[in-house]
Amino acid sequence: MRKARISFDGTIHEAFEWEGRLKLDDGRIVEEREVEWLTPIIPRTVFALGLNYADHAAELAFDAPTEPLVFLKGPNTFIGHHGFTRRPADVTYMHYECELAVIIGKTARHVKKEEAYQYVKGYSVANDYAIRDYLENYYRPNLRVKNRDTCTPFGPWLVYANEVSNPMNLKLTTHVNDKLVQEGTTADMIFDIPTLIEYFSSFMTLSENDVILTGTPKGSVDTAVGDVVVTEIEGVGRLVNTIIGDESFLNR
Template sequence: MRKARIAYGGAIHEATEWQGQLLVDDGRIVDENEVTWLTPIEPRTVFALGLNYADHAAELAFTAPSEPLVFLKGPHTFIGHQGFTRRPADISYMHYECELAVIIGKTARNVKKEDAYNYVKGYSVANDYAIRDYLENYYRPNLRVKNRDAATPFGPWMVDAQDVVDPMSLKLTTHVNNKLVQEGTTSDMIFDIPTLIAYLSSFMTLSENDVILTGTPKGSVDTAVGDVVVTEIEGIGRLVNTIIGDESFINR
């Protein structure tokens, strides 16, 4: 089942996909373009992976890490499907990152790899924009690179874990203005989903609605104001985002 959170008719609702439309939790059926899309869950602690795809590490001329490279993201970084992301006027390189989002479903501590999928509630799509101008190095992305307001579109759906047969064999693509610019598969992750859950839960407690952003394959290139960026993962969803500039804001 595909589930979403939306704003419609002055209220926030949960909704499910229904014959190309949305079935709202109050029984109404509405078109997708009639609603404001929110993130599919309200994320708690969000863990993001750096250099977790072998081809992406090679693209950047880095040796693949021997241990997961994890950093945290704040709640204000996230926006929903069809949202707008700001590109500051004083930067030279801002790129998309199509990522599989793993949503934790229950408290997890010291989880064994063979049991890890039992702790997954569902999956979604994230586009974790990065501004390379602010990057210290790829092993330590600083706050301005990955924690800018509204710089991580997330959604539109959460797909129930039981409906995803093999999350480690999903195709990922990114299109910018209808042009294919990034393509990969989750099978190229250096650290797979069970490994990440076991690793994180070995030293801290994971809770429901914690999220793991599992990294991106090669093909991240610069974007510009006005670009429409579509990140898509096979069987999970198609996430649309538009880049806007400083001129859209009063306080620059």
């Protein structure tokens, strides 16, 4: 079952796929374009992995990390499906990052890898944009790179864990204006999902609706105002986003 959060007629609803449309929690059937898509959950603590695919590290001329490179993301970075992401006028290189989002389902402390999937509620798609102009260095993306308003589309769906048979073997793609620009597989992660859950829970408590953004494969290229970016993960969802400029952003 795929579940979304949407706003319709001024009210927030849970919604489910229904024959190409959406069925709201009050029983009404609506078209996908009639609603405002919200993030599938309200994210709590969000952990984002840097350089978690060796091919992406090589693409950026960095060595693959020997332990997870992690930064945190604030809540205002997240927007929903069909949302709009700002590209500041002064930047020269802003790129998408298609990522599998792992959503924690219950309190986790000192979890062993063998038990890690018991703590996963489900999965979603994230597009964690980065502005390379603002990057300080490879191991410390600063706030302007990864914590800007609207910089992380997230959704459309929460797909429950029992519906994804092998999250470590999913195809990821990104299309910009219908052109395929990024393709990879979660099988190529340096640190897989159980390893990440064991790592984080070894020194801090994970809670329901914490999110782990697991990194992106190679293929990140510059984007422009007006580009329509579609990040898709096999069996999890297709996330659509449009890049806008400063004037459009400030007038929204």
